[in-house]
Amino acid sequence: MEGASHGLEFCLAKEADFEQVMSISEDIYGGIDYLPAKYHAWLQEPDRRVILAKKKGQVIALVSANVVDDGCTAVVEGLRVAPMERGKGIAGIIQQYCFDLIRAQFPEVKVRRYTRSGYLGPETLAKFRLICKQEILPLHCELEEIRPKLDAAISQLKACGTEWEDPILLRASDVQRVFLNPNVVGGVLPGKTIVLDWAPYRPLQSNLEILLKKNLIWLADGQEEPRVLSLGATPYRIPMGADCNRLSIDIFGKHFPSARNQFLAQLQRGIGTLQGSLYCLLYLDPCLWQQMYSFCQISFGLHQERDFEGQNVLETEM
Ligand SMILES: CC(C)(COP(=O)(O)OP(=O)(O)OC[C@H]1O[C@@H](n2cnc3c(N)ncnc32)[C@H](O)[C@@H]1OP(=O)(O)O)[C@@H](O)C(=O)NCCC(=O)NCCS
Structure with a gap:
């Protein structure tokens, strides 16, 4: 052995x-x-x-x-x-x-799946199928500093009139209907996969039942044919500092204004009354990364601190 x-x-x-x-x-x-x-x-x-x-x-x-x-x-x-x-x-x-x-x-x-960050060389790609790739935008800040900036960003978008629409909070019964809709599965979910904080799930009834027990925030920009969906996890403590909280927000879809609005709404709900510092990891379609990064630079003074090279879901036979 x-x-x-x-x-x-x-x-x-x-x-x-x-x-x-x-x-x-x-x-x-x-x-x-x-x-x-x-x-x-x-x-x-x-x-x-x-x-x-x-x-x-x-x-x-x-x-x-x-x-x-x-x-x-x-x-x-x-x-x-x-x-x-x-x-x-x-x-x-x-x-x-x-x-x-x-x-x-x-x-x-039948198969095993991994989620790996970083460059995938030809050796890895020969061994695994790449199911999907999301980009990662990390936002590290003090909670008392981000709260007024977040409120200001949302107020500004609301004042523009056309930029803001309140994201819809999906109830458990909506989640099943929306996430099993074939147009959503094929057109919105990356690689037909729901990725929650690095863990990939196929859009199946049994998986949704598991996910619905996790106290997530499920947002959408429409009930019938949404273009963007998002999952916000409950924040949890990480070893980085005594009072440091990690918040993961997974966004699916390619429509920037909806993705931005859901990011802000998820952030607002996620931080709630938390104190201390925040390490928010936003996962999103690669085509949205640059726009979202620019938005975060302007709204939150973000400067990229860590060079995460994407989140790749890989699969191979068991
Ligand atoms: C990544 C880590 C687990 C590798 O451990 P290691 O014992 O030094 O790895 P070895 O080089 O001896 O073994 C290589 C095997 O590890 C596995 N492996 C290496 N990196 C991996 C990764 N990021 N994810 C999954 N498997 C990995 C592969 O199966 C590889 O086998 P292969 O050569 O057939 O491809 C180790 O460096 C570590 O603990 N790093 C910090 C934590 C971390 O980054 N974990 C990765 C989770 S995504």
Whole structure:
């Protein structure tokens, strides 16, 4: 067994492993790691397996796979290897263990999906199908500074008359109808996929039921044939600072004024009464990035601090 030659043991993650998992995660994603906020909830998800690799009893790697899409897809998330153990093939080994377990426990799974940031070289593209690509616009600010700027930006758009239309808040019954509409699936969703904060879901009734339990804000620019839809997640604390909150806003569609209005509405609802600082990650169609960036420069004084090179959803056979 390959793990044995590396002195590795594999097990399912438990609550008690949290501190060790955090200790291998300290440098990850420049302080905006989602795992500290999601770890405990992940352990409760019935169709997710969170796997640890341990060496002499110490956690040195983690990966998780969540089975979605009516049981057909395993979404791989959270992969990390302790800094001292990188470059030895451990990421490949722990993933292999995880896939064997998923194949044994979920025989219906046909494909696995990943979401990766950055440039995709020919080697990666030879191994995976690219399902969709969204661009990422990060906005890092103090909440007390952004609130008046946000109110001012919305007031200015409203004063223009034609620029602003209140985004529509979708209820649970609207969500099913709108997100399963074939025109929306084919024309609005990137690669026919709903991406929520890096996790891809096919537009299926069962996935919408999962997503509807996540306390999201669902906005649209129309109930019947929307051009733009958006999902706002509940903000969560990240390791970047004592009072730093991460807010993810996923926008689908290519119509800039609607995307901008939904971004502002999502931001307003998302920050609510939060205090401290905000790290907002806005995911949007690549064709909207430049316009949205310019808008954020003018409205919020945004200067790009991190060079995220897009969010790519990849797929390959299980
Ligand atoms: C990325 C990371 C997990 C690689 O760990 P590693 O053990 O040094 O990787 P190795 O070079 O030994 O193993 C390579 C294998 O890891 C996997 N891998 C590497 N980067 C990956 C990534 N970003 N996403 C998924 N799998 C990845 C691949 O399966 C690769 O196998 P291949 O050579 O057949 O393509 C590690 O550098 C790390 O923990 N980085 C910080 C966290 C992070 O960026 N995670 C990526 C999640 S998107």
